Amino acid sequence: xxxxxxxxxxxxxxxxxxxxxxxxxxxxxxxxxxxxxxxxxxxxxxxxxxxxxxxxxxxxxxxxxxxxxxxxxxxxxxxxxxxxxxxxxxxxxxxxxxxxxxxxxxxxxxxxxxxxxxxxxxxxxxxxxxxxxxxxxxxxxxxxxxxxxxxxxxxxxxxxxxxxxxxxxxxxxxxxxxxxxxxxxxxxxxxxxxxxxxxxxxxxxxxxxxxxxxxxxxxxxxxxxxxxxxxxxxxxxxxxxxxxxxxxxxxxxxxxxxxxxxxxxxxxxxxxxxxxxxxxxxxxxxxxxxxxxxxxxxxxxxxxxxxxxxxxxxxxxxxxxxxxxxxxxxxxxxxxxxxxxxxxxxxxxxxxxxxxxxxxxxxxxxxxxxxxxxxxxxxxxxxxxxxxxxxxxxxxxxxxxxxxxxxxxxxxxxxxxxxxxx
Amino acid sequence: xxxxxxxxxxxxxxxxxxxxxxxxxxxxxxxxxxxxxxxxxxxxxxxxxxxxxxxxxxxxxxxxxxxxxxxxxxxxxxxxxxxxxxxxxxxxxxxxxxxxxxxxxxxxxxxxxxxxxxxxxxxxxxxxxxxxxxxxxxxxxxxxxxxxxxxxxxxxxxxxxxxxxxxxxxxxxxxxxxxxxxxxxxxxxxxxxxxxxxxxxxxxxxxxxxxxxxxxxxxxxxxxxxxxxxxxxxxxxxxxxxxxxxxxxxxxxxxxxxxxxxxxxxxxxxxxxxxxxxxxxxxxxxxxxxxxxxxxxxx
Numbered sequence: 001x002x003x004x005x006x007x008x009x010x011x012x013x014x015x016x017x018x019x020x021x022x023x024x025x026x027x028x029x030x031x032x033x034x035x036x037x038x039x040x041x042x043x044x045x046x047x048x049x050x051x052x053x054x055x056x057x058x059x060x061x062x063x064x065x066x067x068x069x070x071x072x073x074x075x076x077x078x079x080x081x082x083x084x085x086x087x088x089x090x091x092x093x094x095x096x097x098x099x100x101x102x103x104x105x106x107x108x109x110x111x112x113x114x115x116x117x118x119x120x121x122x123x124x125x126x127x128x129x130x131x132x133x134x135x136x137x138x139x140x141x142x143x144x145x146x147x148x149x150x151x152x153x154x155x156x157x158x159x160x161x162x163x164x165x166x167x168x169x170x171x172x173x174x175x176x177x178x179x180x181x182x183x184x185x186x187x188x189x190x191x192x193x194x195x196x197x198x199x200x201x202x203x204x205x206x207x208x209x210x211x212x213x214x215x216x217x218x219x220x221x222x223x224x225x226x227x228x229x230x231x232x233x234x235x236x237x238x239x240x241x242x243x244x245x246x247x248x249x250x251x252x253x254x255x256x257x258x259x260x261x262x263x264x265x266x267x268x269x270x271x272x273x274x275x276x277x278x279x280x281x282x283x284x285x286x287x288x289x290x291x292x293x294x295x296x297x298x299x300x301x302x303x304x305x306x307x308x309x310x311x312x313x314x315x316x317x318x319x320x321x322x323x324x325x326x327x328x329x330x331x332x333x334x335x336x337x338x339x340x341x342x343x344x345x346x347x348x349x350x351x352x353x354x355x356x357x358x359x360x361x362x363x364x365x366x367x368x369x370x371x372x373x374x375x376x377x378x379x380x381x382x383x384x385x386x387x388x389x390x391x392x393x394x395x396x397x398x399x400x401x402x403x404x405x406x407x408x409x410x411x412x413x414x415x416x417x418x419x420x421x422x
Numbered sequence: 423x424x425x426x427x428x429x430x431x432x433x434x435x436x437x438x439x440x441x442x443x444x445x446x447x448x449x450x451x452x453x454x455x456x457x458x459x460x461x462x463x464x465x466x467x468x469x470x471x472x473x474x475x476x477x478x479x480x481x482x483x484x485x486x487x488x489x490x491x492x493x494x495x496x497x498x499x500x501x502x503x504x505x506x507x508x509x510x511x512x513x514x515x516x517x518x519x520x521x522x523x524x525x526x527x528x529x530x531x532x533x534x535x536x537x538x539x540x541x542x543x544x545x546x547x548x549x550x551x552x553x554x555x556x557x558x559x560x561x562x563x564x565x566x567x568x569x570x571x572x573x574x575x576x577x578x579x580x581x582x583x584x585x586x587x588x589x590x591x592x593x594x595x596x597x598x599x600x601x602x603x604x605x606x607x608x609x610x611x612x613x614x615x616x617x618x619x620x621x622x623x624x625x626x627x628x629x630x631x632x633x634x635x636x637x638x639x640x641x642x643x644x645x646x647x648x649x650x651x652x653x654x655x656x657x658x659x660x661x662x663x664x665x666x667x668x669x670x671x672x673x674x675x676x677x678x679x680x681x682x683x684x685x686x687x688x689x690x691x692x693x694x695x696x697x698x699x700x701x702x703x704x705x706x707x708x709x710x711x712x713x714x715x716x717x718x719x720x721x
Contacts, residue, residue: 260667
C-alpha cells in the first residue's frame with residue numbers, strides 16, 4: 001500500500017513537471033504539435049503593441065436614428081482599417097454614441113491614428129483641381145442598374161452637394177474636349193473613379209456607369225460611402241503603444257511573476273513543509289489551468305489581466321493556508337495526522353466557500369460595470385477564483401491524503417506543527 | 423498566545439479614523455493629485471537610448487507646457503514619460519516627438535507610447551467605480567446577512583469601506599496621482615479584504631456555538647488569535663507576488679501594484695483590528711455575554 005501510494009505520488013509529480021515543460025517549451029513530433037503557452041495566448045494591445053481610439057459622435061440624434069448612424073460609422077471605419085492589414089481589428093460601439101477601435105500588432109501606429117481620425121477624405125474634383133463637394137455631402141451610394149440595364153453606382157447628395165453638383169455638371173457639359181468633362185472622385189489622394197459628365201444633374205442624384213462588374217461596382221459604392229461618416233466623430237481617447245514597449249511589458253511581467261512565484265513556493269515549503277510541497281504542486285497546476293482557460297476562452301491577456309492572475313495566485317494560496325492552519329490546530333489538540341487532515345478539510349470548507357463567494361460577488365460586479373482594463377482584470381480574477389476553489393478543494397485534498405497514506409513520516413513537525421498539546 | 427484586540431480596539435479605530443481624516447481633510451485643502459486619465463491630457467513615452475537629464479528634456483517640453491511632468495522609465499531609465507494636462511491632437515503630439523527625434527537621432531520606433539484622454543471619460547470611470555463599490559457592498563451585505571447575521575454583514579462592509587478610504591487617504595497624503603489603475607485596485611481590494619474579514623467572522627461564528635455564556639470580548643480575542651497566522655501568511659504570500667510586480671514591472675503595472683500593496687495592508691489590518699471591534703460594538707448593545715445556544719431549535 002505504502003509503496004503503491006509513493007509510486008502514484010511520484011507519477012503525479014512527473015506528470016505535473018512534464019506539463020510545465022510542455023507549457024514553456026512546447027513539443028513537435030511528426031504530425032503532433034503542442035505550442036508553448038506563450039505562442040497561444042492572445043495578447044492585449046498593451047502587451048502586443050497597438051492602437052486604440054475612442055471616438056464620440058457629435059450629434060443631436062438619439063434613439064434608433066443614432067443607432068443606425070453609429071452602425072454605419074462602424075462599418076465605414078472597419079473598411080478604412082481593413083487596408084492596414086491588422087489581423088483582427090476590434091471595432092465596437094460603446095455607450096451608444098462612442099466607437100472604440102482596437103488594432104493590435106501594428107508596426108506604425110501613427111499611420112493608423114491618422115487614418116481613423118480623418119473625418120472627410122472623399123472629394124469630387126474638377127479637371128482644373130476645384131473641389132466640387134466632399135464626402136460630407138454624399139448621402140448615399142448604392143449599386144443599381146440604370147434604364148439601359150447597365151450596372152453602376154448611384155449617388156445621392158445632400159442639398160448643398162446637389163446645388164454644387166448641378167452647377168458643376170451644367171458647366172462641364174459644355175466643355176468641348178472630352179478630358180475636360182471628367183470629374184475625379186478622390187479618396188485619400190487616390191483616384192477611385194473618374195466618370196465623364198454626360199448630363200446636367202440637377203436633383204442631386206447621379207449615376208456612374210461603364211464597364212462595371214457587380215464586384216467592382218459594389219466596391220466603388222462602398223469606398224464612396226466610406227469617405228463620408230454619417231456623423232462627425234470626435235477623438236476622446238487614444239493610446240498607441242509601440243511593439244517594443246509591449247514586448248518589454250510582457251517580458252518584465254513574466255520575470256516579476258516568476259520571482260513572486262518562487263518567493264511564494266519557498267515560503268510555503270519552509271512554513272508548511274510537506275503540505276507546503278503539496279500546495280506548490282497544486283499551485284503549479286492552478287497556474288497551468290488558469291492560463292489554459294485564458295487560451296481556451298480566447299480572452300486577451302492584458303497588463304491588468306496579469307496583475308489579476310498574480311493576485312489570484314495569492315488567493316489560491318490562501319485557500320491552502322486556511323486548510324493547513326486548520327489541520328495544524330487539529331494536530332495540536334492531539335489528533336492523529338490522518339484524522340487531522342480529514343477534519344481540517346471539513347472545517348475549512350465553509351470558511352473557504354463563504355470567503356470566495358463574497359470575492360466572487362465583487363468580481364462579477366467589476367466585470368459587469370467595468371470597461372476596458374478593469375474588465376480584463378475582472379475576467380482573470382474570476383477565472384482564477386473558480387479555479388483556485390477547484391485546486392484547493394480537490395487537488396490539494398487528493399494529494400494531501402495521498403501523502404498521508406505514503407506514510408513518509410509520523411512527525412507532525414513535517415506538517416508545520418511546532419508544539420503538540422499533551 | 424492570546425491577543426487582546428477588543429481591549430485596545432478604541433485605539434485601533436482611532437488610528438484608522440485619524441489617517442482617514444487627515445487624508446480627507448487634505449483633499450479640499452491641497453486638492454487630489456489626479457492622473458491625466460481623469461483630468462484629461464496627453465502622455466508621450468519616448469525611448470532615448472541613453473539616460474537624459476530632466477533639465478535637458480525640459481528644454482523641449484517647456485515650449486508647449488512648462489508644468490509637464492517628466493519621469494524616467496525602462497530598465498536602464500533610458501525612456502522618458504512626459505505627461506501634460508494639455509489636450510494635444512495627433513499632429514501636435516507627433517511634432518513634439520519630431521523634436522526629440524531630431525535632437526537625439528531617433529527612429530520612428532522610439533515613439534513607444536502616446537495617449538490622450540478627455541476629462542469626460544475620467545468622470546465616467548469615477549462614477550462607474552463608485553456605483554461598482556456600492557453595488558458590490560450591497561451584494562456582500564446581503565450574502566453575509568443570509569449566511570451569518572446582519573451585524574456581521576454591516577461590520578464587514580464597514581471594514582471594506584475603511585480599506586477604500588485608507589487607500590484614498592494614503593494617496594491624498596502622499597500626493598500620488600489617482601488614475602484608473604488606482605480605481606481598479608481599490609475595487610480589487612473590496613474583494614480581497616472581504617475575504618480576510620470573512621475568515622475571522624467564520625471563526626467567531628463557529629466559536630459562538632461552543633463558547634456558550636462566555637463574554638463576546640473573549641470569543642473575539644480567541645477567534646482572532648486562532649486565525650491570525652493565516653491572516654498574516656496569506657497577506658505575506660500575496661504581498662510577495664504584488665511587490666515583485668512593483669519592483670520589476672513596467673510603469674503601467676507599477677501604478678497598479680502600488681495601490682494593491684496599500685490596500686492589502688489596510689485590508690489585513692481592518693480584518694483583524696477594525697471589523698471585529700465594530701461587530702463587538704453592534705453585538706453588546708443587547709448583552710455582553712454570548713447566550714447563543716446551538717442546541718435550541720431557533721436562534
